[in-house]
Amino acid sequence: MPNADKRNGFNLITSGGRQPRRVRRAVIADNPTALFPGDAYKIHTDGNARPIASGAEAISGIVEAIDLQGILEGPQSYDYLPALTAGGIIGIEDDDVEFEVTITTATIATAYDAGAEVDIDTTTAGSVPLRQSRNAVGTVGGDQLRLLRPVDRPDNDDYAQFARVVVKLKPPSVQ
Amino acid sequence: MSMMRSQFQRHLFPGLYEIIMNKYKEKPAQWSQLFRGDRSDAAFEEFRTVAGMGLFVKTPEGVEASQDRFFDGFAKRFQHDDYSLSIGFSHQFLRDIKTRVARDRSADLGRSARSTQEEVNASLLNLALDAGTLGPDGKSLAATDHPNVRGGTQSNIISPVSNLSVTSYRLALTKFRRFYDDTGVRRVNLDAAKLVVPPELEYEAEEICKSAGRPDTANRVDNITRNKTTVFVYDYLTDVNNWFLLAEKDQHYLQVFTREAFNVKEYEEEKPRIMWVCAYYSQSYGWSHWMGVVSSGAVA
Numbered sequence: 001m002p003n004a005d006k007r008n009g010f011n012l013i014t015s016g017g018r019q020p021r022r023v024r025r026a027v028i029a030d031n032p033t034a035l036f037p038g039d040a041y042k043i044h045t046d047g048n049a050r051p052i053a054s055g056a057e058a059i060s061g062i063v064e065a066i067d068l069q070g071i072l073e074g075p076q077s078y079d080y081l082p083a084l085t086a087g088g089i090i091g092i093e094d095d096d097v098e099f100e101v102t103i104t105t106a107t108i109a110t111a112y113d114a115g116a117e118v119d120i121d122t123t124t125a126g127s128v129p130l131r132q133s134r135n136a137v138g139t140v141g142g143d144q145l146r147l148l149r150p151v152d153r154p155d156n157d158d159y160a161q162f163a164r165v166v167v168k169l170k171p172p173s174v175q
Numbered sequence: 176m177s178m179m180r181s182q183f184q185r186h187l188f189p190g191l192y193e194i195i196m197n198k199y200k201e202k203p204a205q206w207s208q209l210f211r212g213d214r215s216d217a218a219f220e221e222f223r224t225v226a227g228m229g230l231f232v233k234t235p236e237g238v239e240a241s242q243d244r245f246f247d248g249f250a251k252r253f254q255h256d257d258y259s260l261s262i263g264f265s266h267q268f269l270r271d272i273k274t275r276v277a278r279d280r281s282a283d284l285g286r287s288a289r290s291t292q293e294e295v296n297a298s299l300l301n302l303a304l305d306a307g308t309l310g311p312d313g314k315s316l317a318a319t320d321h322p323n324v325r326g327g328t329q330s331n332i333i334s335p336v337s338n339l340s341v342t343s344y345r346l347a348l349t350k351f352r353r354f355y356d357d358t359g360v361r362r363v364n365l366d367a368a369k370l371v372v373p374p375e376l377e378y379e380a381e382e383i384c385k386s387a388g389r390p391d392t393a394n395r396v397d398n399i400t401r402n403k404t405t406v407f408v409y410d411y412l413t414d415v416n417n418w419f420l421l422a423e424k425d426q427h428y429l430q431v432f433t434r435e436a437f438n439v440k441e442y443e444e445e446k447p448r449i450m451w452v453c454a455y456y457s458q459s460y461g462w463s464h465w466m467g468v469v470s471s472g473a474v475a
């Protein structure tokens with residue numbers, strides 16, 4: 001199914017031969033939209049993580065998983081955080097590691113070489129039955145993420161729409 | 176409601192040549208030929224899908240290997256339903272009736288239970304296109320946009336939606352070759368096994384699957400899809416036009432669980448002197464994955 005729209009958020013693809021920097025972040029119950037593994041998030045001034053709402057917000061990290069909490073008698077917990085639900089996430093906040101993600105528009109080879117930047121595309125809501133992000137990245141010309149290269153898979157048409165590409169977070173100092 | 180003598184007055188004296196009741200041959204069970212049947216020993220049964228890894232990434236010299244992971248998928252819970260039916264006869268009925276009509280009570284309950292199972296389990300296909308009957312992926316069994324666990328969608332309806340013909344049958348066979356697993360990138364091997372049609376399409380289907388020559392042309396052309404699948408005439412399909420192509424039972428997840436087999440209990444209600452026969456069974460049905468089913472779509 002080459003380059004069909006298969007967005008499923010940000011997924012760690014390489015981490016420079018080491019473990020990425022993982023952080024547990026709290027999410028309080030005022031998060032306006034659900035937060036799924038694979039979603040980008042930002043840390044607000046109150047210190048809590050919330051989903052990225054638009055391309056105008058700086059990305060602090062990517063949700064890798066929801067912090068498993070023991071509730072009642074067993075290890076039952078959220079596997080995504082519904083809107084207005086408090087909880088904890090395990091996020092990757094590391095601007096060295098690389099994430100695989102779908103790009104919703106066609107690109108050209110030179111865009112990657114020129115260190116292009118892209119914004120997140122949050123137009124598709126996460127999948128509740130699958131507990132997965134549907135984040136993607138959009139047109140070259142944003143400033144949220146650094147676009148590195150297409151993923152060199154046999155089913156990936158590198159520069160066409162819905163290609164799988166590699167991006168990384170920008171250092172906090174330049175966000 | 177129990178049965179009284181007044182309802183069967185002619186049975187109170189001799190001279191009846193024959194009681195015509197369960198004299199007709201019962202249909203053989205059909206659902207068990209099409210769907211997976213298993214016993215359950217729990218309050219419910221659950222399935223869960225998992226998507227594996229994507230394709231390998233070409234890796235230049237000295238570059239770190241890419242990583243991937245499994246993705247948890249859909250959950251399907253089979254919640255068993257209990258079914259029961261009872262029939263009662265007054266003491267006077269059993270004492271005075273001269274025929275054997277009351278003796279058929281348990282047998283008729285069994286026959287009724289089997290018919291109920293057929294009607295209920297046929298819903299798997301009868302409601303395959305019903306927008307209000309959704310499966311674990313949030314779609315009908317037959318849908319153009321079944322979501323893959325790792326993103327993207329697949330259709331199990333032929334395009335264009337069409338009545339049974341040589342062309343549409345071949346479209347369905349081709350669809351069987353084009354499926355991916357839940358990763359959306361790894362192809363799976365499914366063997367189309369049964370062309371499932373309502374009785375109204377029986378001869379059309381037989382012609383397509385058994386003719387030596389291609390049945391839709393006057394030209395001399397071999398019927399190259401002859402015996403590709405068997406024909407299964409499903410008497411419980413309600414729509415007279417919609418048809419399906421199903422994989423072998425071990426390659427699809429249309430499932431029926433039996434929690435409690437058909438069983439009968441007899442007792443007498445003492446004060447009114449009514450003899451009751453109660454029958455029970457418990458089962459659930461559903462699908463935990465749509466793979467292995469191709470639908471014609473809703474055709475008229």
